[in-house]
Amino acid sequence: xxxxxxxxxxxxxxxxxxxxxxxxWQLTSKMGILSAQTLPAPSDVLIAAVELxxxxxxxxxxxxSLGRAVNGFMIGGSIGFILGIVNGLFxxxxxxxxTSVQMLRNIPHLALIPLVILWFGIGEEAKIFLVALGVLxxxxxxxxxxxxxxDSGLIEMGKIYGLNKVSLFFNVIFPGALSSILVGxxxxxxxxxxxxIVAETISSTAGIGYMAMNARExxxxxxxxxxxxxxxxxxxxxxxxxxxxxxxxxxxxxxYAKQP
Amino acid sequence: xxxxxxxxIQLKSLKKSYNGTKVLDQxxxxxxxxxFVAIVGxxxxxxxxxxxxxxxxxxxxxxxxxxxxxxxMSINRQSCMMxxxxxxxxxxxxxxxxxxxxxxxxxxxxxxxxxxxGLEHRIQExxxxxxxxxxxxxxxxxxxxxxxxxxxxxxxxxALDAFTRLEMQSLIENIWQKHGFTALLVTHxxxxxxxxxxxxxxxxxxTIAQDLAIPLPRPRQRDHAIFTSTVKQILKQILxxxxxxxxxxxxxxxYQLNPIPKAVL
Numbered sequence: 001x002x003x004x005x006x007x008x009x010x011x012x013x014x015x016x017x018x019x020x021x022x023x024x025w026q027l028t029s030k031m032g033i034l035s036a037q038t039l040p041a042p043s044d045v046l047i048a049a050v051e052l053x054x055x056x057x058x059x060x061x062x063x064x065s066l067g068r069a070v071n072g073f074m075i076g077g078s079i080g081f082i083l084g085i086v087n088g089l090f091x092x093x094x095x096x097x098x099t100s101v102q103m104l105r106n107i108p109h110l111a112l113i114p115l116v117i118l119w120f121g122i123g124e125e126a127k128i129f130l131v132a133l134g135v136l137x138x139x140x141x142x143x144x145x146x147x148x149x150x151d152s153g154l155i156e157m158g159k160i161y162g163l164n165k166v167s168l169f170f171n172v173i174f175p176g177a178l179s180s181i182l183v184g185x186x187x188x189x190x191x192x193x194x195x196x197i198v199a200e201t202i203s204s205t206a207g208i209g210y211m212a213m214n215a216r217e218x219x220x221x222x223x224x225x226x227x228x229x230x231x232x233x234x235x236x237x238x239x240x241x242x243x244x245x246x247x248x249x250x251x252x253x254x255x256y257a258k259q260p
Numbered sequence: 261x262x263x264x265x266x267x268x269i270q271l272k273s274l275k276k277s278y279n280g281t282k283v284l285d286q287x288x289x290x291x292x293x294x295x296f297v298a299i300v301g302x303x304x305x306x307x308x309x310x311x312x313x314x315x316x317x318x319x320x321x322x323x324x325x326x327x328x329x330x331x332x333m334s335i336n337r338q339s340c341m342m343x344x345x346x347x348x349x350x351x352x353x354x355x356x357x358x359x360x361x362x363x364x365x366x367x368x369x370x371x372x373x374x375x376x377x378g379l380e381h382r383i384q385e386x387x388x389x390x391x392x393x394x395x396x397x398x399x400x401x402x403x404x405x406x407x408x409x410x411x412x413x414x415x416x417x418x419a420l421d422a423f424t425r426l427e428m429q430s431l432i433e434n435i436w437q438k439h440g441f442t443a444l445l446v447t448h449x450x451x452x453x454x455x456x457x458x459x460x461x462x463x464x465x466x467t468i469a470q471d472l473a474i475p476l477p478r479p480r481q482r483d484h485a486i487f488t489s490t491v492k493q494i495l496k497q498i499l500x501x502x503x504x505x506x507x508x509x510x511x512x513x514x515y516q517l518n519p520i521p522k523a524v525l
Contacts, residue, residue: 157347161361
């Protein structure tokens with residue numbers, strides 16, 4: 001009996017503070033202590049969400065934002081991943097490219113916004129470019145570092161046991177780098193949303209950022225809060241996906257294994 | 261049969277140096293087929309280097325390595341190596357680790373060797389869940405499935421506790437007797453060397469300081485008079501040698517190394 005009670009308690013515990021805050025927020029709003037111009041009540045945000053969902057607007061904006069995020073992530077992620085693998089494996093390309101990438105990495109990619117607008121205009125390309133750029137470096141660095149830090153003893157063992165270069169890569173080097181690569185993916189997923197939030201405020205006709213900027217024009221506080229919550233929700237969602245991948249691919253690792 | 265043909269390994273004035281530091285110097289040695297040879301010596305005496313040369317991981321600076329009368333040029337395909345740290349792939353289960361480097365799934369063979377090392381009931385376990393001794397059993401099975409004619413053992417029991425070590429020594433001895441491969445064991449444990457090997461070679465400063473045959477019947481009795489006297493004799497030689505290869509830092513750190521009193525030896 002006891003252990004089950006403790007277990008349930010541990011599952012409930014992390015939710016106590018958020019629910020308490022939500023409750024206080026609702027209460028103070030409805031009592032008029034908290035002005036609706038400062039912060040609308042949670043129930044109002046919920047109503048806005050329901051209304052926007054019914055009109056199909058919410059889904060449309062989320063879909064557009066998600067499309068930008070995924071496109072940017074795929075483009076930047078693949079470039080970072082391939083560069084990381086190649087530079088991790090081959091000395092010549094490492095010498096040729098790594099220093100330059102490390103140099104570019106230190107430029108905050110959001111500082112490029114004026115330049116990006118001049119290059120690509122204010123359309124979709126600019127936003128996708130910024131997301132791709134933000135995602136590229138975390139994935140590159142962690143992939144490169146992961147490959148570099150594979151235990152050389154294991155590589156030696158693989159050679160003695162007759163693995164050729166290809167099977168050495170798939171059996172030893174890549175699995176050895178995977179935990180680091182996943183750290184990069186997780187980090188870049190965070191970067192992806194941050195970049196998108198900023199990029200979508202530049203100028204757009206759709207997307208969560210547009211929804212928030214538009215709501216600001218009309219002082220729709222509930223929609224602004226809803227947009228912020230949407231970003232939080234999508235950020236959390238990508239974190240859950242990353243966590244799921246870790247548990248699936250790193251189940252051999254004692255610190256990632258799912259507790260039975 | 262010509263005399264040469266009974267030798268599995270012939271080393272001819274082998275030299276190896278790293279950046280001008282000599283590790284092996286004019287080492288000549290013949291090892292017969294099926295012989296169990298133990299190599300002992302202080303750390304830095306070149307014993308691990310010798311194994312790495314024999315596996316083909318490194319090339320000699322000078323001299324020749326002949327494996328069955330043929331010069332070793334690249335990775336030695338008929339040899340397998342066991343390392344001190346096991347070197348299992350942590351992302352592969354026990355069975356997959358054993359099957360590493362083999363074409364196709366050799367389930368039957370893998371089960372046979374895992375049975376020989378007594379791990380047939382843990383084939384689906386992750387290496388992280390195994391004890392040190394069990395990891396080395398898997399490493400041994402992984403070597404055996406390749407049916408090596410030469411097994412190189414680089415201090416495979418060095419990190420194990422005393423009881424597990426004794427268990428593993430007799431396991432290795434039994435498996436060697438059953439398979440009949442040539443075995444080369446590098447160890448810093450003189451008693452272990454005398455317990456399992458036909459021949460104990462003491463390396464000092466990259467050359468052979470002693471080459472002793474151990475004519476005792478197997479399994480060996482550790483309290484046998486010849487056993488204990490052989491261990492003492494080897495230890496005496498190791499400890500009497502003035503320390504040249506490793507710089508003596510005992511004075512710097514204010515610590516006096518007490519040699520074991522002569523009376524005990």
